[in-house]
Every structure is written in C-alpha cells, then in structure tokens.
Amino acid sequence: MNRSDKMIKGLEKAPHRSLLFALGMTREEMKRPLIGVVNSANEIVPGHMHLDIIARAVKDGVRMAGGTPMEFPTIGVCDGLAMNHEGMKMSLPSRELIADSIEISATAVPFDGLVFIPNCDKIVPGMLMAMLRLNIPSIMISGGPMLPGKFEGKTIDLITVFEGVGKVKIGSMTEAELERMEECACPGCGSCAGMFTANSMNCLSEALGLSLPGNGTIPAPTSARIRLAKDAGMQVMSLVEKNIRPRDIVTEKSVANGVTVDMALGCSTNTVLHLPAIFREAELDLTLDIFDEISRKTPNLCRLSPAGPHHIADLHEAGGIPAVMNELAASGRIDLEVMTVTGRTLGQNLEALQPRILRPEVIRTVAEPYSKEGGIAILKGNLALDGAVVKQSAVAPEMMQRTGTARVFESEEEAVTAIMGKKIKAGDVVVIRNEGPVGGPGMREMLTPTSAISGLGLGGEVALLTDGRFSGGTRGAAIGHISPEAAEGGIIGLVQEGDLIKIDIPGRSLELLVDEAELEKRRRNWKPYPKEIRSSILRRYSRMASSAAKGAVTKI
The missing domain is CATH 3.40.50.2300 (Response regulator)
Structure with missing residues (x-):
C-alpha cells in the first residue's frame, strides 16, 4: 500500500481525486x-x-x-x-x-x-x-x-570581494579595481x-x-x-x-x-x-x-x-x-x-x-596531510563553559596561541565601525557579544568584520570572539558560538575593555584572565543588554532558541 492511498483510494476520496483532476492529473498518474x-x-x-x-x-x-x-x-x-x-x-x-x-x-x-x-x-x-x-x-x-571567478589572471570568489573592502581602506586596492572585481567574482x-x-x-x-x-x-x-x-x-x-x-x-x-x-x-x-x-x-x-x-x-x-x-x-x-x-x-x-x-x-x-585522488595538491593523503588534526576545533574555558568553535585550518600559525587585549562591542555594527575606522590594532581581541541565538536574536553570521580584519592586513595579529557565528568564508582567529551567550548570563557578557584574553587553540582553551572575585563582582552588577525586538518571528525565536552548543534549534 502506498502512503498516498489514504488520499486517493476509496469511494470517500472522490472529492480528493476531483481536485487532482483539476491539476491536470490523469487516473493513471494517480495510480x-x-x-x-x-x-x-x-x-x-x-x-x-x-x-x-x-x-x-x-x-x-x-x-x-x-x-x-x-x-x-x-x-x-x-x-x-x-x-x-x-x-x-x-x-x-x-x-x-x-x-x-x-x-x-x-x-x-x-x-x-x-x-x-x-x-x-x-x-x-x-x-x-x-x-x-x-x-x-x-x-x-x-x-x-x-x-x-577570474580577475587579472587570478582565481577569486565572493570572499575576495569582502576582503577587497578592507584593502581599499588601507590603499592597497583602488575603488575602481574593486568595482571591476565585484563584477566577475561570482x-x-x-x-x-x-x-x-x-x-x-x-x-x-x-x-x-x-x-x-x-x-x-x-x-x-x-x-x-x-x-x-x-x-x-x-x-x-x-x-x-x-x-x-x-x-x-x-x-x-x-x-x-x-x-x-x-x-x-x-x-x-x-x-x-x-x-x-x-x-x-x-x-x-x-x-x-x-x-x-x-x-x-x-x-x-x-x-x-x-x-x-x-x-x-x-x-x-x-x-x-x-x-x-x-x-x-x-x-x-x-x-x-x-x-x-x-x-x-x-x-x-x-x-x-573506484575513486582515486587525481590532483594531490587539492586532496592530500593521510600520510601527508595539511595537518594531523581536522579543520575545526572546539575550545572550552571560563569564557566558553559550554564550548566555542574555530576553523583552525584557516588560522594563521602565529594566532594559534595568543594573549591579547579585549576590545568590547555590543553589536556587529559597532565592531565594524571601529575596524573600518582603523581603531583596532595588532594584539587586540575583538569581542562582539549580544549576537547569539537569544540575544541577537537570530545569531548573525559575521563575514564583514572578519573580512575587514583580513583585508586590513591584521589577520595574523587580531582575533575576533563572539557569541554569534561566522560565515564558512571566514578565515583567521575567528572564534564563534561562545556558549553560554551573553544574553543567557555567559562570561562573555562580563568582559570589559582592556581585559586580557588567552587563546590556546592546540590546547583547546579560551580563558578570560580575570580572577573569580572580580568576575563575581561583575555578575552582581550585570544586566541583560536592552534590545527592542520588533519582529514577531524574532521574538518567538528569541524565546524558543536553544544554546548554540545544542544547535540553536527551537525548543520543543
């Protein structure tokens, strides 16, 4: 018996068949x-x-x-x-x-x-x-x-254009060149x-x-x-x-x-x-x-x-x-x-x-991999008690272990303004919070700030941390999905400008270097960041979304 029989077969399904005939369907197709x-x-x-x-x-x-x-x-x-x-x-x-x-x-x-x-x-x-x-x-x-795409003899894609914006900012590309590039990247x-x-x-x-x-x-x-x-x-x-x-x-x-x-x-x-x-x-x-x-x-x-x-x-x-x-x-x-x-x-x-590797420069063997570990690493520590994620295969070697100074922003827009305004310098750790599933709401993807950092030539000097997420096109020390998120009382909500943050990707660690007594003091004074949510869809999602550590699914 077909599953569709419950809609098609039997005397009482004559009205249903009538509607299928209205679609132009024949009796043979219904069988x-x-x-x-x-x-x-x-x-x-x-x-x-x-x-x-x-x-x-x-x-x-x-x-x-x-x-x-x-x-x-x-x-x-x-x-x-x-x-x-x-x-x-x-x-x-x-x-x-x-x-x-x-x-x-x-x-x-x-x-x-x-x-x-x-x-x-x-x-x-x-x-x-x-x-x-x-x-x-x-x-x-x-x-x-x-x-x-192709541009001036080089293979490019959408990410090349995103990073081109930062290059224009530092003068390594002209706006005219970027205009030509944007027409052929995709x-x-x-x-x-x-x-x-x-x-x-x-x-x-x-x-x-x-x-x-x-x-x-x-x-x-x-x-x-x-x-x-x-x-x-x-x-x-x-x-x-x-x-x-x-x-x-x-x-x-x-x-x-x-x-x-x-x-x-x-x-x-x-x-x-x-x-x-x-x-x-x-x-x-x-x-x-x-x-x-x-x-x-x-x-x-x-x-x-x-x-x-x-x-x-x-x-x-x-x-x-x-x-x-x-x-x-x-x-x-x-x-x-x-x-x-x-x-x-x-x-x-x-x-x-009978598949085989036809271009060994594209697919390496297990004996000679790019690295012994996979492309993604999960970090934990006091800044990410439930975990955070980084695409370690796209991180510069010098950024795999780094202690930097927190630069704190309450939204993506604030961070992009600072990055594009050249207010971020080598050694900084850009922290973007209140962008998680609940706090965003919607957990925005942030390709613009990561691409701007790369385009400005800071990809090997600046890390970016967020309770939001990153595009698959992001590269660099971009650590996302920090859980618990700020809106749920996560430690990322307690980070202050100038704090030191220690990143250790090989050691799978992400730590805010602030003692527990100070953190407890900050907890007592913490309040959720106020956001007006006008969209009914986003209001529902904010109320129902689970942690990023659980897939940011809506709770049943």
Missing part, C-alpha cells in the same frame, strides 16, 4: 507513487536561480521510473545579501521555518517519497531536518557549486565557490549517504548536474519500492562518517550548528565533544577557500567526496557498512566508483 519535489528556487539567491532546471530534470527522472512528481516550494535566504544588516537576523531562524513548512506540506499531502532541491546556507540543513523528521523515502539533489549560478556553509552541507549530505555521489561537487552550470538530478528522480522510486528511509541511512556510524569528512575537508564552522540540529530529528545526540574527539584523530586533507587557494570545482576535478572518503577508509577512519540512498552500502558505492 503511481506520488513524489513530492521540494524546490527552493527563487530569483533572490544566485545558488537557486537555476533550480527550475534541476527540478525539471528531477521530475523527468521520476516519470521515467514510473512515478508522479508534484512540486512545491519553500523559502530561501542568501546569507551574502543578508550580511551586515538586520536581514542576517532572519537567516538562522529560516532554517526552522523551512523544516516546518516542508513538514506541513508533506503531511497535508501524503507523498510516497520526497526529493529535496536546496543549495545555499540554511536551506540545506533545513531540508535535511525535514527529511529526517518526516522519515519518508527521500533523496537530496543540490543545485551545485558556483564556478570561481560568474553565474550555484552556491558560492569555496568551502563555505552551503557547499560544506552539500558535501556532507553526500558523505552521510543522503544524496548521490557527486552531489557536493559537480558544478552548477554543467550538464552533469542535470544528469545527476535525473538520476536522483529515478533513484527515489527505488527507495520507495524498497522502503529505504532516511533514518535507515542516518545512524550513529554514518554520523561519525559525516563528522570525519567534515574535519578532513575543513568545512564551515556552521556545520557544528547544523549537524546537531539535523541528527536531533533522527533522535541522535551530537555534542560538541564528538566534533573535538573526531577532529583530534582526523587529518585535514583539503585547504579550500577561504583556508587555501582551491575551490569546490577543484575538489571535483581531484576526485570529489568519494576520493576523500576512500582515502580516509583506507586507514580505517570511515565505516563502509553504512547504507546510502543508492540502496547499497558506502563500501559497495566506492567499490563501483
């Missing part, structure tokens, strides 16, 4: 499995502007395999366009809305299977949350990564070209077995991406037939695989927010400790932008996620028995693909 095609296409996000083409290919695949596709939409926010203004407060809450809206649509219409078509930022994790929550046979096919459709959040999550969906091999790296503008979309449409029909569901695929072993690949690739720090939220939907607990435990024993094999010169298109040419997983599996770091959406185990997939 076939109904496949929901969740499409986040829009004309706002460059990564989504071509998803109508991907959706058409998916539907072609569904029909070729004997199913009936029914497309429905969800929203999407472009973090790049939302950056450094109040719009960024909406980005993380949109993840919850995306998951909820899909649950509503896919419960109101009892589909037999689902194909998810996301591409950017919070849309990928939002769809993965819905996939595991609904637990209907499902597959994900992203729109694919953008190709990098050459077309796709999720921004580096190992930023969207591509990190698309690669990890492949590593988790929830999408077909190639999903994370096949470039957006290619016919190979369209063919993969057709394959995904056909494959969901096989999943329906065999009743293979997302929670059959996402187990504790596949979770460990996903985090291992995360560390090997040097993915965005946002994965530390999204993976716990996703696995929570499968009733699996993923703590920050798991990230650090796996990071300590997983070598970093890739240094993609912003950590290095290569882009996702280079990773694809080098062998993609299968080559990375195969290299990790050879040393016993990957479980090959886990199930995938191909209907075969990961080991069977790799055996069929």
Whole structure:
C-alpha cells in the first residue's frame, strides 16, 4: 500500500481525486507513487536561480521510473545579501521555518517519497531536518557549486570581494579595481565557490549517504548536474519500492562518517550548528565533544577557500567526496557498512566508483596531510563553559596561541565601525557579544568584520570572539558560538575593555584572565543588554532558541 492511498483510494476520496483532476492529473498518474519535489528556487539567491532546471530534470527522472512528481516550494535566504544588516537576523531562524513548512506540506499531502532541491546556507540543513523528521523515502539533489571567478589572471570568489573592502581602506586596492572585481567574482549560478556553509552541507549530505555521489561537487552550470538530478528522480522510486528511509541511512556510524569528512575537508564552522540540529530529528545526540574527539584523530586533507587557494570545482576535478572518503577508509577512519540512498552500502558505492585522488595538491593523503588534526576545533574555558568553535585550518600559525587585549562591542555594527575606522590594532581581541541565538536574536553570521580584519592586513595579529557565528568564508582567529551567550548570563557578557584574553587553540582553551572575585563582582552588577525586538518571528525565536552548543534549534 502506498502512503498516498489514504488520499486517493476509496469511494470517500472522490472529492480528493476531483481536485487532482483539476491539476491536470490523469487516473493513471494517480495510480503511481506520488513524489513530492521540494524546490527552493527563487530569483533572490544566485545558488537557486537555476533550480527550475534541476527540478525539471528531477521530475523527468521520476516519470521515467514510473512515478508522479508534484512540486512545491519553500523559502530561501542568501546569507551574502543578508550580511551586515538586520536581514542576517532572519537567516538562522529560516532554517526552522523551512523544516516546518516542508513538514506541513508533506503531511497535508501524503507523498510516497520526497526529493529535496536546496543549495545555499540554511536551506540545506533545513531540508535535511525535514527529511529526517518526516522519515519518508527521500533523496537530496543540490543545485551545485558556483564556478570561481577570474580577475587579472587570478582565481577569486565572493570572499575576495569582502576582503577587497578592507584593502581599499588601507590603499592597497583602488575603488575602481574593486568595482571591476565585484563584477566577475561570482560568474553565474550555484552556491558560492569555496568551502563555505552551503557547499560544506552539500558535501556532507553526500558523505552521510543522503544524496548521490557527486552531489557536493559537480558544478552548477554543467550538464552533469542535470544528469545527476535525473538520476536522483529515478533513484527515489527505488527507495520507495524498497522502503529505504532516511533514518535507515542516518545512524550513529554514518554520523561519525559525516563528522570525519567534515574535519578532513575543513568545512564551515556552521556545520557544528547544523549537524546537531539535523541528527536531533533522527533522535541522535551530537555534542560538541564528538566534533573535538573526531577532529583530534582526523587529518585535514583539503585547504579550500577561504583556508587555501582551491575551490569546490577543484575538489571535483581531484576526485570529489568519494576520493576523500576512500582515502580516509583506507586507514580505517570511515565505516563502509553504512547504507546510502543508492540502496547499497558506502563500501559497495566506492567499490563501483573506484575513486582515486587525481590532483594531490587539492586532496592530500593521510600520510601527508595539511595537518594531523581536522579543520575545526572546539575550545572550552571560563569564557566558553559550554564550548566555542574555530576553523583552525584557516588560522594563521602565529594566532594559534595568543594573549591579547579585549576590545568590547555590543553589536556587529559597532565592531565594524571601529575596524573600518582603523581603531583596532595588532594584539587586540575583538569581542562582539549580544549576537547569539537569544540575544541577537537570530545569531548573525559575521563575514564583514572578519573580512575587514583580513583585508586590513591584521589577520595574523587580531582575533575576533563572539557569541554569534561566522560565515564558512571566514578565515583567521575567528572564534564563534561562545556558549553560554551573553544574553543567557555567559562570561562573555562580563568582559570589559582592556581585559586580557588567552587563546590556546592546540590546547583547546579560551580563558578570560580575570580572577573569580572580580568576575563575581561583575555578575552582581550585570544586566541583560536592552534590545527592542520588533519582529514577531524574532521574538518567538528569541524565546524558543536553544544554546548554540545544542544547535540553536527551537525548543520543543
């Protein structure tokens, strides 16, 4: 019996069938499995502007395999366009809305299977949350990564433009040069070209077995991406037939695989927010400790932008996620028995693909990694009792251990004004607080201040700490997700201008060098920073959001 039979079959369902006839559906189509095609296409996000083409290919695949596709939409926010203004407060809450809206649509219409078509930022994790929550046979096919741009013979991307703003400020680039650069950094459709959040999550969906091999790296503008979309449409029909569901695929072993690949690739720090939220939907607990435990024993094999010169298109040419997983599996770091959406185990997939590293400068071997530890580190200490996260693969060596002077700001805007005004100097530790899930509210991503610091040439001299979060495009000693956040009474709310802060990334420590007696005195005088929240969505999110250490999900 198909899940959709409850809506279609039987005398009493004549009115339902009448509405399906109104859609132009035939009786033959009603007899076939109904496949929901969740499409986040829009004309706002460059990564989504071509998803109508991907959706058409998916539907072609569904029909070729004997199913009936029914497309429905969800929203999407472009973090790049939302950056450094109040719009960024909406980005993380949109993840919850995306998951909820899909649950509503896919419960109101009892589909037999689902194909998810996301591409950017919070849309990928939002769809993965819905996939595991609904637990209907499902597959994900992203729109694919953008190709990098070219400027004066050099390969560039969106982050190059962000950092260009700082370069103009110090006179190492002219405004005219920046204007020319901004026209060619993002050459077309796709999720921004580096190992930023969207591509990190698309690669990890492949590593988790929830999408077909190639999903994370096949470039957006290619016919190979369209063919993969057709394959995904056909494959969901096989999943329906065999009743293979997302929670059959996402187990504790596949979770460990996903985090291992995360560390090997040097993915965005946002994965530390999204993976716990996703696995929570499968009733699996993923703590920050798991990230650090796996990071300590997983070598970093890739240094993609912003950590290095290569882009996702280079990773694809080098062998993609299968080559990375195969290299990790050879040393016993990957479980090959886990199930995938191909209907075969990961080991069977790799055996069929026979992947190998084709560009060793892009994917290094376990024997000769960029570093012996993974791309992300979890720090703890009196300044982050529940943890903080840093992309250690993108930190300059001289900033791995540093004691600096606190420069305290109550918002991102205040910090950016000071940075752009050249009021931050070498040795400073910029502290941006009241930007967490509750205090922001919405936990804004802060690519503008980190890029400005890099563009000003201070990336090896200045650290940035926040209870907010950073873009996957951030590089430098940018330590985010500090928990508890200031609004929840965290120590970051007690930091004062001129305090000394000790950062020890290898030692996994983040300490405010103020004695306990002084901290207790400050606690007695502390009051939450006053903020007027006009948005009803943000008021709800502020009341319901959990700690960043728990994925910043809304509490049930």
